[in-house]
Amino acid sequence: MNTLKTTQIRPNPDNPRIIRDDKFRQLVQSLKDFPEMLEARPIVVNPDHMVLGGNMRLKACIEAKIPIVPVYVASWDEVKQKQFIIKDNIGYGEWDWDMLANEWDASELNEWGLDVWQPEETQETNEATNEPKPCKHCEKMIP
Numbered sequence: 001m002n003t004l005k006t007t008q009i010r011p012n013p014d015n016p017r018i019i020r021d022d023k024f025r026q027l028v029q030s031l032k033d034f035p036e037m038l039e040a041r042p043i044v045v046n047p048d049h050m051v052l053g054g055n056m057r058l059k060a061c062i063e064a065k066i067p068i069v070p071v072y073v074a075s076w077d078e079v080k081q082k083q084f085i086i087k088d089n090i091g092y093g094e095w096d097w098d099m100l101a102n103e104w105d106a107s108e109l110n111e112w113g114l115d116v117w118q119p120e121e122t123q124e125t126n127e128a129t130n131e132p133k134p135c136k137h138c139e140k141m142i143p
Contacts, residue, residue: 001042004071006062008049015055017089026113027060035066042070044084049073052081053088 019027031037038061043054051058052074061069076084100109100116109116 001039002071002073003068004045004049005068006058006066009043009045009058009069009071010048010050011055011058012051012085015051015085017055019056019059023113024056024060024063027056028063030113031057031060031066032064038066039070042072044072044074044088046081047073047075052076052084 038057041054041057043058044052046052049071058069074081074084095114097116100114106116
């Protein structure tokens with residue numbers, strides 16, 4: 001696997017995907033807590049070291065003061081580079097919210113950056129009726 005200093009990698013100014021505020025802080029923290037993720041999912045760059053996939057991970061690595069990161073150097077033509085930028089950011093799948101609710105710990109999922117239901121002690125309620133709000137993903141009422 002190739003590695004580069006973060007200072008050698010150029011963010012892609014034409015990247016149409018962004019991450020803001022709390023989500024960005026969660027990404028920075030996740031890389032600090034679990035830097036091995038970068039080896040499993042390296043930043044994809046072209047031969048000029050411009051990011052094709054992983055702009056936000058690069059930004060988070062810089063914020064987390066991770067000086068050297070794994071990279072995959074893709075020697076694709078310009079059309080395939082543009083295609084990759086979009087396809088890499090499309091979320092094709094969906095979460096199985098029932099499985100997550102029944103087989104995963106909600107506080108860990110929230111800590112890892114997946115916005116799920118609130119645990120009962122911090123559960124939001126509908127202010128007008130003081131009743132639980134529906135899950136924003138599956139519309140089921142949160143028990």
